[in-house]
Amino acid sequence: MLGGKTSFREELTMFFFYLLFALFPFSYPKKGGTLSPIGMKQRGFASWYAETGHLGKRFVKEHRFTAAHRTLPFGTYVEVQNLKNQKKVLVCIDDRGPFVRGRIIDLSKPAAEKLQMVDAGIVPVELKVVKYSSY
Numbered sequence: 001m002l003g004g005k006t007s008f009r010e011e012l013t014m015f016f017f018y019l020l021f022a023l024f025p026f027s028y029p030k031k032g033g034t035l036s037p038i039g040m041k042q043r044g045f046a047s048w049y050a051e052t053g054h055l056g057k058r059f060v061k062e063h064r065f066t067a068a069h070r071t072l073p074f075g076t077y078v079e080v081q082n083l084k085n086q087k088k089v090l091v092c093i094d095d096r097g098p099f100v101r102g103r104i105i106d107l108s109k110p111a112a113e114k115l116q117m118v119d120a121g122i123v124p125v126e127l128k129v130v131k132y133s134s135y
Contacts, residue, residue: 044104048112068095
């Protein structure tokens, strides 16, 4: 109400309005993914990518154990276990993806070879966060 007294309800509404704007700058997601506790596990399906993938930039990963994950921060080390044969590999997250429903991780070809999943293409896996690194 302009130029007059305000009711308790109007004052309370304005208080929450100002509180919302005071807290807004602190309510944004962290850059680079979501930190998950060491030891966090996730189950789903893994696929692998060839050396010359998206925009031709993956060819440099030809001999590296790397992977793409949608939310884990870059530089996170993850142990990936193939649930069909129990083989394991340690990979470093350095890309985003996979963006295919049901898949939780995209592995480089060397990592897929270590898990013996190249011929299958897609296998059930369990991920375990092992360590974080400043990437």
